[in-house]
Amino acid sequence: MMILTKEKSDTLGALASSLCLIHCVATPFLFIAQTCATTCNGAVPHWWSFIDYIFLVISFFAVYKSTQETSISFIKPLLWFSWFVLFLIIANEKLELIILNEATIYIPALALIGLHLYNKKYCKCNVTKCCTNS
DSSP: OHHHHHHOHHHHHHHHHHHHHHHHHHHHHHHHHHHHHTTSOOOOOHHHHHHHHHHHHHHHHHHHHHHHHBOOTTHHHHHHHHHHHHHHHHHHHHHTOSOOOGGGGHHHHHHHHHHHHHHHHHOBOOSSOOOOOO
């Protein structure tokens, strides 16, 4: 896991964010199916809720490593800001502090996907070429 994170942090970050997004999109459909199949208790399976934390941890390490390797300064705060907003939305969802639209979680997830893909394509330094701050 650490080797993958070190060498391909943007790929891992974009993949984790994409899977998180799919997880978020699929959740309402799974609950509808589960509610119809059971006695309308609508309980969330614990294993399904735990997946949120797995995505947060993977995304944290991907953002950390990507921010260590990027050469464009504005990518660093945008990656951390997007991750932190995703963290706050998931924490709020678990603690039920503020009522938010379910679609709110898509914004930081899509931002992380886009930023990791941008960083992967344009902002990696290597031996022969390094992107610039322009």
